[in-house]
Amino acid sequence: MTAVDGTIFFLPGLGFGAAAAEPIADALGDRFRVVGIDLPGQGQAPDAPDATVGAMVDAALTRIETESDGGPWLLVAHSMGGKVGALLAARVLSGRANVSGLAGAVLLAPSPPTPEPMDDDKRSEMLGWAQHGSLSETDARTFLDQNVASPLGDTREQDALAQVQSTSPLSWRRWLETGSREDVSATVGVLDLPVVVLAGEDDADLGAAAQPQLLSAVYPRARFVPFPGTGHLLPYERPDEVAAEIVRLWNETVLVSPGLSPEWGRLIASDRTPVETRGLLAWRALADHPDYQSTALSLAQLEMLRALADLLVPQTDGRRIDLAARIDADLASGSGDGWRPAGLPDDVSAYRRGLDAIARAWPDSAADREHLIRRILEGEPIGGGGGADTGTGTGAGTDSDQMKRWFEDLRTDLARTWVAHPATMARLGFDGFATSGAVAEPGYVNLGAGVRDPWEPAGLGRLETEDAFAAEESVAADQAVAADRAVAAEESEESA
């Protein structure tokens, strides 16, 4: 297990179970641990207590909480599983699950959070198949035929048929009558995480043509990939291509952003960490969008901010947080720090003006850039011009002085944004997020230098009990030495 990069949790579609993950797992090889999940009524899983999508999420999360090692994971979800996955991701990102490490989702012809578009005749036909018990082989075969662009081949078809037939008729009917019609979009909200949506061009209501309209607003970062000559059963029809997209998303997210070790992930996932904090950390841990579109700043200003960020808060290990993008998002949301230097305009205007002035004076060489920053810090003119008038008339001094004061705000914003990332917290040795949770002892017990509480990550100090053991061992060693001496003394006496 130590050899794998991470975990893929797979949520199957209607009629399928954990086993539907196998073709994708085979295609992925041994780089990932693939955990297929039987949703209620599928495979070996009992039916849910009720017909809601939420009940399926409960079951899936229980399994993910058990199976997760604290490290990064991707959610892969097919069809019905896509709707379950949306609600599940929303719950994870709000902190209401004892899990950490969600890095993104690969959705395969997913059912949307809104009522699934489905033809009435088709719904009636499918309901008819499960009216008197499990699906017959004939009906199961019809179901498969209706959902693939071309035959699957004997082995996979037999496997798929077996799964469809083993689905509990109750869960089948519940999805068609209730789950597929449920509108969970308000609870799901907007999920701005890395997402790829794969769909077949020969699929109907959930096909490639329909997906952007169904999901763009839910997943603003979604990349939509159409598969020609493909129906609805992507896990069986296109396992190699699905696997390739999983690898690509992993490489573009987990591998380029600062990682959190499983030990720290498990601490975030634990009940020690309050629900809200767990959600905040989950959002901050997500990789930044490589094509982030700035809203408060222009693209040129964003690029200038990125260049400054590299110098002011350098991230040298190749795995980076796009501090500039995060500050742009904060600026756009209007969340300030409650004050600003007198004479400066509002935060957004100050950023725009300051970045433009620096851009005009921005030299080419690294040494000159550092020199420019030092001039700003000293309150000296940088020659960018246009630093200009302020409008508030509070007499806060010269342009250079104002530039210096705004630059201090900028430097503070960059530093705070970097430190707020859970990977930075782990790097700095801060586990205070895991206090105030729903546990009997929500705070710290051992406060001394060099020691830690048993629940804290091992790198943060030694256990008091280790001291005790060390002391006991030392006492035992002393006694052993004393005993040896006594024996030696006796021997010497004897020899005397």
Added chain:
Amino acid sequence: MKLDGMRTYDHDEIVDVVVVGTGAGGAPLLARLAQRGLRVVALEAGPNLDPDDFTNDEVEAPRINWMSERLSGGETPTAFGPNNSGFGVGGGTLHWGAFTPRPDIRDLSLHTGSGTGPHAAATSDTAADWPIEHADLTRYIVDVERTIGVSGPTPYPWDAERTYLEPPVDRNAPADLMALGCARLGIRATDAPAAILSRDREQPHHGPRRGSQNLGSIHQGERFGTKATTANTYLPAAVAAGAEIRPDSMVHGIERDALGRVTAVVYRRGGEEFRQRSAALVLAGGGIETPRLLLNTGLANSSGMVGRNFLAHGAVQVWGRFDEQIRGYRGYPSALISEDFVRPADASFVGGYLLQSLGVMPLTFATSLVRGAGLWGDELVEALDAWRYSAGIGINGECLPHENNRLVLSDERDEWGVPRAVVTFTQGPNEKAIDDHAVGTMTSILEAAGARETRVLPRTAHTLGTCRMSADPGEGVVDGDGRSHDIPNLWISDNSTFPSSLSANPGLAQMALALRTADRMLA
């Protein structure tokens, strides 16, 4: 806090007193007036929060801070937002550090000088004396300590008379190291008085409060009631006695009759305008909001002192780097105190300072490294990587008034339509001299404790003095009881009335003053 079921009053009913603000100034007074049978209404600009609404996350925690922008000028501008401001039922006590030393008698008369000792005579031309007897203030402080639950050591090295009813809270690593360094240098230091319970207690009208959980995130708000706030002490008592608390209510106007007496306050709630009639008004919005309201309404300012005499405590820190992991974000952040420097023998300045051990949260530390030490680039990242090995000591130092340190109104308006506050603050020679002395002291202590290297992080804290009390109506805004010199039914109960800053942190003294003003109103 629980507000459902509280008594309510009609807007047209002339209540006895309206109190603006529910922090350390408003809440104790509200409770005492209600308990004596007065019909009282508190208006709080911020929301009412449940303990579960508090978060230990520093990015999100400012929901308990006043985040509507203030404009800050001068050479050493005051940082607001997460510093120096409260928002919500409980006011500034939601985020306060709960560090509760008592004021030193010598600090009450910086102008005339008093007390004993070699430098008791060092006085300031600009500072004002407190028109209050120290013994009188202390009587109220004892009352507050008992009510909110202050933990501390008995005996207390600098005050043989003093008794703390609760034993001190646990020391963390910075406290251990400061104690070690002080012991090696012959400086007296001991467990700090703190409004953090060291044992579980049942708080009347509130319910159970837990004993300390050694949380380092108390400035972000605390869920278990280990830290005293007015929302888990005075305000539940006030509500039980018939007070009404209206959250989300921003007062922006004051109405008066032909004689100039206050008749009503005007406030906004949920985008609507309301007017509450009242026989008396108490402003308790703190050192920024109270003068802002008075300047905006043009009231109570015949002395011209509204907004003047802005004081911010010196709060410079020195951090030492040690071999072991200190991780000072664990435990009560300021668990050790020394009062040996309230009047240092070798002082070249007026007043003095208190020392406290320091642990801080990561974003707070990062902010101090950037703003205080001016770090950037690799040096910043290295200093942050060294944070876990670092222990700090900080001060709360005297601040003298200066002509240019003041609050005025901007021509820019906030979301309620009120002109924003512009606060100008530059540390003067006396403040710089205190800082220098303190940096020397703290550096010595850390080095004596084994620090490999030290770093100075300049800071200031608190917002005081902008409506100061005075015996002479020409010198201040209110009298020693907190009553306006100009308007007989207008009172101020917040730290804007501090005639001088004191070397003690202001929260405890403010609660005591609030009770005292309430008694004067009832007299």
